[in-house]
Amino acid sequence: MIWLQGDLSLALCYEKIIKLISPPSENVIINARPWWERYQPVSYHLKTRSGNLAALRDMIRRCNKAGVRVYPDLVINHMSATRGTGTAENNCDPGSRSYPAVPYGGGDFHRSCPLNNYGDPAEVRNCELVGLPDLDQSKQYVRDKIVEYMNHLVDLGVAGFRVDAAKHIWPADLEAIYGRVKNLNTEFFPANSRPFYYQEVVDFGGDAVKREEYLGFGNVLEFRHGFELSKAFQGNNPLKYLHNWGTEWGLMKPHDSVVFVENHDTQRSGSGGITILSYKQSKQYKMAVAFMLAHPHGHTTKLFSGYSYNNNDQGPPNNNGEILGPGVKPDNTCSNGWVCEHRWSQIYNMVEFRNVVHGTPMANWWTDGNQQIAFSRGNKGFVAFTVSGDINADLQTGLPAGSYCDLITGIHINNSCTGKVVKVDGSGRAHIQVNAALDGALAIHVNARV
Numbered sequence: 244m245i246w247l248q249g250d251l252s253l254a255l256c257y258e259k260i261i262k263l264i265s266p267p268s269e270n271v272i273i274n275a276r277p278w279w280e281r282y283q284p285v286s287y288h289l290k291t292r293s294g295n296l297a298a299l300r301d302m303i304r305r306c307n308k309a310g311v312r313v314y315p316d317l318v319i320n321h322m323s324a325t326r327g328t329g330t331a332e333n334n335c336d337p338g339s340r341s342y343p344a345v346p347y348g349g350g351d352f353h354r355s356c357p358l359n360n361y362g363d364p365a366e367v368r369n370c371e372l373v374g375l376p377d378l379d380q381s382k383q384y385v386r387d388k389i390v391e392y393m394n395h396l397v398d399l400g401v402a403g404f405r406v407d408a409a410k411h412i413w414p415a416d417l418e419a420i421y422g423r424v425k426n427l428n429t430e431f432f433p434a435n436s437r438p439f440y441y442q443e444v445v446d447f448g449g450d451a452v453k454r455e456e457y458l459g460f461g462n463v464l465e466f467r468h469g470f471e472l473s474k475a476f477q478g479n480n481p482l483k484y485l486h487n488w489g490t491e492w493g494l495m496k497p498h499d500s501v502v503f504v505e506n507h508d509t510q511r512s513g514s515g516g517i518t519i520l521s522y523k524q525s526k527q528y529k530m531a532v533a534f535m536l537a538h539p540h541g542h543t544t545k546l547f548s549g550y551s552y553n554n555n556d557q558g559p560p561n562n563n564g565e566i567l568g569p570g571v572k573p574d575n576t577c578s579n580g581w582v583c584e585h586r587w588s589q590i591y592n593m594v595e596f597r598n599v600v601h602g603t604p605m606a607n608w609w610t611d612g613n614q615q616i617a618f619s620r621g622n623k624g625f626v627a628f629t630v631s632g633d634i635n636a637d638l639q640t641g642l643p644a645g646s647y648c649d650l651i652t653g654i655h656i657n658n659s660c661t662g663k664v665v666k667v668d669g670s671g672r673a674h675i676q677v678n679a680a681l682d683g684a685l686a687i688h689v690n691a692r693v
C-alpha cells in the first residue's frame with residue numbers, strides 16, 4: 244500500500260507545495276469506515292489504511308525529494324470513543340480509559356464531562372468533544388507520549404503539523420509540547436529548522452475561544468477566509484466589496500494564518516447555514532480558489548484535494564479495507580472516485596500564477612460597481628471575475644504589450660494557448676471578455692505569452 248499523494252489536502256505556499264496527510268496514528272475501525280474514524284486514535288503506531296510505517300517513511304522521502312513538504316494531521320486532543328477490533332494492536336477500552344498500545348490509562352484523561360457549552364472556554368478544553376475521551380495534556384506523562392509521537396514523525400522527515408481540534412486543547416499545554424519537539428531532520432532540512440505548526444481553531448467570530456490565543460507559538464487555520472469567499476462567489480455578497488480583502492475583513496495577519504477555501508470538514512458540514520464551496524459547486528469553487536491564489540493576502544494558502552462522496556460520513560474509496568488509490572486518466576485527471584482538485588487546470592494554473600506574481604502588490608482595481616471585478620499584480624499578472632453579467636470592457640492590465648493565454652479557459656502549451664488569447668497593447672490596456680455563464684473568470688501572466 245502506498246500513501247496517497249494528497250490524501251486530504253495540499254497546502255501551497257510560495258517556496259514549496261506542502262501536503263497535509265490524514266492522521267497517520269492508528270485509529271479505531273468503525274464498520275462503515277466513515278472518514279472521521281481517522282480522528283479516533285487507539286495508539287500512536289504509524290499504521291493506518293493509508294499504509295504502514297515503511298510506506299509512510301517512503302512517501303515522505305519521495306515527497307521531500309520532489310520538493311513537497313509533508314504535514315501530518317495530528318490528533319492529540321482525545322482518543323477513540325469506541326472499542327478497537329480487540330486485536331493486539333487495535334485494542335482499547337474507552338469505558339475504562341484503557342489504551343494499552345500507547346499506553347494510556349484513566350489518570351491521563353480529564354474527568355469525564357460532556358462538551359455542550361461552547362461559550363465556556365474551560366468546558367471547550369476539559370470536556371469531551373462528541374464524547375471523545377479527553378486527554379489531560381497538562382500531565383507530564385501525556386506530554387511525553389505526544390512529544391514521542393511527534394518526534395517519531397520528525398525523524399521520518401515531516402516539516403510540521405496540522406494540529407486537529409487545537410481549540411479543545413489549552414494553549415499553554417500546546418506551547419509546552421511544541422517547545423519539546425526536536426528540530427527537523429537534517430537529511431531533508433537545514434540545521435536548526437523548527438517544525439511549522441498550523442492549528443485548527445474553528446472561530447467564525449462569535450466563539451468564546453479566540454483564535455488569537457493560539458498565535459504566540461504557531462499559525463492558525465483561517466476559517467473566515469473560506470466562509471466569506473464562499474458567500475461572495477455564490478452571489479451572496481457583491482464582489483465589489485472585495486477591494487479591501489484581507490485584515491480589514493477581520494482576517495488574521497497573513498504570517499499568522501493559513502488561508503483556504505474548504506477542508507474535509509467544511510465541505511461536508513458548512514457553517515452557520517452557509518454552503519462552503521467544494522468540488523460539488525465546481526465553477527464557483529474554481530473562482531474562489533482562483534481569487535485566493537491571485538490575491539496578495541495570505542502567506543500560506545491551503546488547497547484541498549480529495550475524493551467524491553454522496554453522504555457526509557462516507558469515507559475514501561475502498562479496496563478490501565485499504566484505501567483504493569487514484570488512477571490517472573489520459574487527460575491527467577483522477578479516477579477511482581478521487582476528485583484530485585489540484586489536477587484541475589484552472590487550479591494548477593493559478594498555483595503557477597501565484598508563484599509568478601509573488602511579492603507584487605495589487606493594482607488597477609476595477610469594478611462595474613456590483614458583481615464584476617478585476618485587478619493586476621504589479622506588472623506580472625492580471626485577473627478578472629464576474630458573478631453576474633458578462634464582462635466586455637477595455638481595462639488596464641498593468642502588463643507589458645503582448646498576447647497572453649487565458650489560464651482559466653485553457654492552458655499554455657507548445658507556445659500556444661488552448662483557450663482564449665488576450666492582446667495587451669503598448670499602454671497595458673486590453674479588451675477583456677469574461678462569460679458569466681461559463682468560467683466567470685480570466686487570468687493571464689507574463690510567463691504564459693505566445
Ligand SMILES: O=C(NCCCOc1c(-c2ccc(O)c(O)c2)oc2cc(O)cc(O)c2c1=O)[C@@H]1CCCN1C(=O)/C=C/c1ccc(O)c(O)c1
Nearest residue numbers: 279282283318320372373375407408410411443445446508
Ligand atoms: O456529527 C459528527 N460530529 C459532530 C460535529 C463535528 O464535531 C467535531 C469536531 C468539531 C467541529 C466543529 C467545531 O467548531 C469544533 O470545534 C470541533 O471536531 C472533531 C475533531 C476530531 O478529531 C474528531 C471528531 O469526531 C470531531 C467532531 O466530531 C460526526 C460523528 C462523529 C464524528 N463526526 C464528525 O463530523 C467529525 C468531524 C471532524 C473531525 C476532525 C476534524 O478536524 C474536524 O474539524 C471535524
Ligand SMILES: [Ca+2]
Nearest residue numbers: 368377411412
Ligand atoms: Ca481537550
